Amino acid sequence: MMTTDASARALQLNAEGQLRHFLTIDGLDRPLLTQILDTADSFIEVGERRIKKVPLLRGRTVVNLFFESSTRTRSTFELAAKRLSADVLNLDISTSATSKGESLSDTLLNLEAMASDMFVVRHSRSGAPHFIAQSVTPGVAIINAGDGRHAHPTQAMLDMLTIRQKKQRFEGLKVAIVGDVLHSRVARSQIRALNTLGADEVRVVGPSTLLPREVESLGCKVCYDMRSGLKDIDVIIMLRLQRERMEGALLPSEREFYKVYGLNTDKLAYAKPEAIVMHPGPINRGVEIESAVADGPQSVILNQVTNGIAIRMAVMSMAMSGQRAQQGLETGVNA
Amino acid sequence: MTALLKVDALLDDLEQGLRDVLQARGIERPVLIGIRTGGVWLADILHKRLGLDEPFGELDISFYRDDFSRIGLNPKVRPSHLPFETEDRHIVLVDDVVMSGRTIRAAMNEIFDYGRPAGIVLAALIDLGARELPIQPDVVGQRLSLKANERVKLKGPDPLSVELRQADARPEGA
Numbered sequence: 001m002m003t004t005d006a007s008a009r010a011l012q013l014n015a016e017g018q019l020r021h022f023l024t025i026d027g028l029d030r031p032l033l034t035q036i037l038d039t040a041d042s043f044i045e046v047g048e049r050r051i052k053k054v055p056l057l058r059g060r061t062v063v064n065l066f067f068e069s070s071t072r073t074r075s076t077f078e079l080a081a082k083r084l085s086a087d088v089l090n091l092d093i094s095t096s097a098t099s100k101g102e103s104l105s106d107t108l109l110n111l112e113a114m115a116s117d118m119f120v121v122r123h124s125r126s127g128a129p130h131f132i133a134q135s136v137t138p139g140v141a142i143i144n145a146g147d148g149r150h151a152h153p154t155q156a157m158l159d160m161l162t163i164r165q166k167k168q169r170f171e172g173l174k175v176a177i178v179g180d181v182l183h184s185r186v187a188r189s190q191i192r193a194l195n196t197l198g199a200d201e202v203r204v205v206g207p208s209t210l211l212p213r214e215v216e217s218l219g220c221k222v223c224y225d226m227r228s229g230l231k232d233i234d235v236i237i238m239l240r241l242q243r244e245r246m247e248g249a250l251l252p253s254e255r256e257f258y259k260v261y262g263l264n265t266d267k268l269a270y271a272k273p274e275a276i277v278m279h280p281g282p283i284n285r286g287v288e289i290e291s292a293v294a295d296g297p298q299s300v301i302l303n304q305v306t307n308g309i310a311i312r313m314a315v316m317s318m319a320m321s322g323q324r325a326q327q328g329l330e331t332g333v334n335a
Numbered sequence: 336m337t338a339l340l341k342v343d344a345l346l347d348d349l350e351q352g353l354r355d356v357l358q359a360r361g362i363e364r365p366v367l368i369g370i371r372t373g374g375v376w377l378a379d380i381l382h383k384r385l386g387l388d389e390p391f392g393e394l395d396i397s398f399y400r401d402d403f404s405r406i407g408l409n410p411k412v413r414p415s416h417l418p419f420e421t422e423d424r425h426i427v428l429v430d431d432v433v434m435s436g437r438t439i440r441a442a443m444n445e446i447f448d449y450g451r452p453a454g455i456v457l458a459a460l461i462d463l464g465a466r467e468l469p470i471q472p473d474v475v476g477q478r479l480s481l482k483a484n485e486r487v488k489l490k491g492p493d494p495l496s497v498e499l500r501q502a503d504a505r506p507e508g509a
Contacts, residue, residue, distance in 0.1 A: 018407070035410055042395070045414035051448040054398035056408070317398075321407030328405070 011133055015329050020322035021133045021142045022315045024151040025192040033196055037161050039314035040307065046083060047309060056317045057086035060117040067093045067123040072281060073145050077120045080312035105135065112137050118320060119143070126150035139327050141319035149185050155280055156189030158311040160197060162304050163235055166276050170197040176229050178205040179239035179261060179288055182212050186280050187239060195219045205229030206261060226261060230270035238263055238279045238288050254287045264290040268298065276300045342495045345460055345476030350384050352474035353427065353458050362425040365456070367391035368417065370442050373431025373489040377460055381429060392417035399441035415445065422450035431489040433459040436470035461487060461497065
């Protein structure tokens with residue numbers, strides 16, 4: 001589904017400019033993205049307490065609606081919702097109602113009838129969370145947990161949080177996104193987030209078969225070799241090679257890919273000495289990244305996992321808050 | 336907006352009252368926790384006056400407010416910071432203005448998520464009464480009774496001043 005920045009903004013924000021759905025980075029401005037990062041920073045501290053829970057979403061029901069399986073993303077959303085004290089329902093739709101012939105709309109109507117307050121949606125079709133956000137009952141927040149090749153905004157924001165923790169700023173940073181950009185919804189969201197937050201330069205690095213044709217229009221430079229792609233880079237974001245999404249012969253072989261684009265110690269030396277290495281996981285060791293780099297001192301991959309919970313807590317609580325405020329505005333109750 | 340009270344005199348009373356309560360209860364090594372924002376300014380001052388060794392803690396109760404479903408999340412929330420173990424410790428909880436008791440309830444809920452303290456002493460610079468919950472400060476600098484359209488606010492941190500405003504809204508943070 002193609003959306004403009006204006007339509008994405010209108011759908012995601014309430015009348016006071018607060019988040020009520022989180023579907024894409026598109027259309028969200030720098031203050032709002034910064035507010036998400038700041039709020040997530042506060043939630044990191046919650047994860048370090050003896051009792052890792054706050055009562056913000058107590059009594060609310062969050063439904064993880066996964067039309068496409070994903071253990072890691074679903075687990076972090078589930079943990080985030082539980083740390084906010086919400087009740088969580090996990091639905092793996094691929095083995096559930098829709099496979100019995102029920103339409104998406106009917107599934108949603110049933111879930112709404114169970115008084116759900118938030119749907120976390122993952123879908124193989126781009127735009128599915130947008131469709132749901134447009135058709136859902138007012139007051140229900142929709143969070144995009146990855147749709148097709150379109151967007152994965154919470155993953156992008158946890159990456160931004162990790163970069164800000166390690167580099168303290170976005171201005172002046174040069175960031176390289178390496179690998180399978182073509183199939184990566186994460187890369188699109190990352191490029192938008194980095195440009196909005198003020199990164200100096202975003203490069204995408206990979207073979208031409210794995211870089212989308214329009215990629216420069218997203219606001220990044222294209223490099224086909226690692227030496228020029230990683231020169232003077234502050235942040236390296238390796239992407240997972242999405243073998244399950246590949247149709248046709250886009251690569252000679254994984255071995256060949258690793259030889260040219262896999263990040264090993266030698267190629268890491270092209271970047272700045274203090275560069276950090278990121279990967280959204282799960283890692284294909286020896287395909288995208290060498291173990292010595294994945295487990296090395298410049299790797300922040302496990303920080304990304306920890307930050308994933310904090311970002312999802314921030315987005316969920318902000319969206320719920322924005323929904324409540326919008327209801328107050330519509331009913332005239334002082335919100 | 337008018338300057339309402341002499342803060343130095345209130346701080347003297349608060350400090351002395353706190354010393355008396357701690358002595359009466361036999362508490363020798365309390366830890367201070369201030370509720371943002373005014374309570375943290377006061378905790379800083381009391382910490383110096385009492386000559387405590389351990390740093391004081393800062394509490395942001397935004398995640399614990401009982402009116403989240405009505406007013407939503409505070410966009411300026413910052414992480415709480417308790418640089419000590421709370422388990423079995425005697426805590427002095429400090430706030431600037433206590434009114435309904437709801438902020439204190441939220442603060443105590445948050446403190447218990449860090450561990451079970453031995454006890455909590457509540458110190459407030461100003462107590463406006465108007466209680467909605469059975470929560471009372473143990474030590475206060477001044478008790479005040481305001482008209483319905485009046486609100487009081489601690490400004491700071493340097494210098495501290497208490498100001499009275501004419502407003503329709505009820506006092507913030509109470």
